[in-house]
Amino acid sequence: EPEVTQTPSHQVTQMGQEVILRCVPISNHLYFYWYRQILGQKVEFLVSFYNNEISEKSEIFDDQFSVERPDGSNFTLKIRSTKLEDSAMYFCASRDAGTSAYEQYFGPGTRLTVT
Amino acid sequence: AQTVTQSQPEMSVQEAETVTLSCTYDTSESDYYLFWYKQPPSRQMILVIRQEAYKQQNATENRFSVNFQKAAKSFSLKISDSQLGDAAMYFCAYVAGTYKYIFGTGTRLKVLA
Structure with missing residues (x-):
């Protein structure tokens, strides 16, 4: 069964450093998402993200964040200058445009730890 | 704005017994989906069950079933014959036209041997 993969599983970085979180969505999916879960x-x-553009972003997604689909398979989330409060679990998700269009996979x- | 509320931060159930986790939501949309996700200590999000709002029949997946009350905007999860492996955080989620998921705050389920 196709699945979404993410690398790395755990990233430790120092405050102020840039990090790139990588995701490989399901191959025929066209819509991509990032979610965050702070511990607890x-x-x-x-x-x-759709058609190489951001469709919608939350107020959390400020200028320190960016997303990119650099090639036909990867979808990345970059944090330019990490803060302690960026420590969280980051989930990538994707969906297609078919009959179960609402369901994201x-x-x-990726567990990000900022020290 | 759409919101999802899980009013039970923690629930306990005896092994082999039945437990119901509550979820309510607020929306003005008529077409939407609802989901229950299980999150074990690994923190991976595992889909448990889904419900399309236009379907009146409650969804079931083996030991998991929902009680979907559209007028009341209620979407509870019933776990029958609870097993030790069911212990986890459970999140209720809603998605509609904007396609972004809105999650509740979660319910931690403990299963007692």
Whole structure:
């Protein structure tokens, strides 16, 4: 069964450093998402992406964040200058435009630790 | 604005017994989906069950079933014959026209042997 993959599974970085979180969505999916979950809290929407453009972003997704689909398979989330409060689990998700268009498929997540 | 509320931060159930987790939501949309996700300690999001709002019949997946009350905007999850492996955080989620998921705050389920 096709699945969304994410790398790395755990990333430790120092405050102020740039990080890139990588995702490989399901191959025929066209819509991509990033969500964030701070430890002990709920999962929150960050950004949606379609046709090489951001479709929607939350207030969390400020100028420190960017997303990119650099090739036909990867979807990345970049944080330019990490802060302690960026420590969280980051989930990538993708969906197609078919009959179950509302359903997103989640990757296993990347745990980001900022020290 | 759409919201999802899970009013039970923690629930406990005896092994082999039945437990119901509550979820309510607020929306003005008529077409939407609802989901229950399980999050074990690994923190991976595992889909448990989905419900399309236009379907009146409650969804079931083996030991998992929902009680979907559209007028009341309620979407509870019933776990029958609870097993030790069911212990996890459970999140209710809603998605509609903007396609972004809105999650509740979660319910931690403990299963007692």
